[in-house]
Amino acid sequence: MITILFRTFIIYTILVAAMRLMGKRQIGELEISDLVTTLLISEIASLPIENRDIPISFAIIPIITIVTIEVATSVVLMKFPNLKSLISTRPSTLIKNGKIDQKELRKVRISAEELISELRQQGADTMDDINYAILEQNGKITVVKNADSSPVTATDLGIKIQERGIMHILVSNGYINYHNLGTLGKDQNWLIKKISKENCTLKDIFLYMMDDSGKSFCIKKEKK
């Protein structure tokens, strides 16, 4: 039974390394081939864990082969975009200028009820709100609303608002995130000085963040 334990560790490590090699697109399942790869790999990996009679190489070899094919295919398709149509579909426009394209709906085999259900889930209450509805390659439907139905923006009101950018985590549970610190163009000494203004040390900090405008947020650790 202890062999199952070791096999699980080995295969888990290989799977994590494989997903890391294939990258973020695999997790997002952007294309049909990404979904197929994920399903295949999970099935193959479980076989030698469940069955001791199957050598572990019977999982390692297919996983490495599938990862290589997947990464090589994505690189080739990047260099030769015309080949994309061989293995992936194009996005389908189901609603254009507020009008349902019934021919396209039949082509992708989606019923009107399914379409309306998806639109509701996207926050589109009535057909009047919708300008475009597009069925993406990953199977999700994107809704673009009419300008009249879209939320008002600062630009619409003629108001100038300072850009805040995004929040960068600089310290998490007492540990400095050097990558994010570098993104802001700062160094450790600068960070320590900033933290000391909060009357605490690195060890006391649960979360320290800063946005692109320079505004910082500090959350100290709770006393146990």
Added chain:
Amino acid sequence: MKSFAASLILFAIMITALTINGIYINNVTDTLKQSTLSITHNDLSPEQIETIHRYWQKNIDIISISVNFHETESITESILSMKAYANIPDSPEFQYAKSKLLETLDKISLGEKISISNIL
């Protein structure tokens, strides 16, 4: 591109390992086949079978990495049967064990060859 290069290198290492493994398995199965075929009922000593057994035990750990458990188990059982019936080499049990051993060794070495029947 880094992940592409990394996956290519990994693939190349895997192909190299597969090739070395194939050569190793063929060497072991050929040696065992020759040793088994050299056993005749006129000229049999228990030491011959013991030599085969020790050679198999020395190599079984590495063979098990890429050969199915049922096949390695079948070889072990055949060798043990031959050991048990070594005193009566004319017996059908000994002959059966010997034939089964040779057939399993053929099956294992055929598994390392690239052929339509293996792929399909």
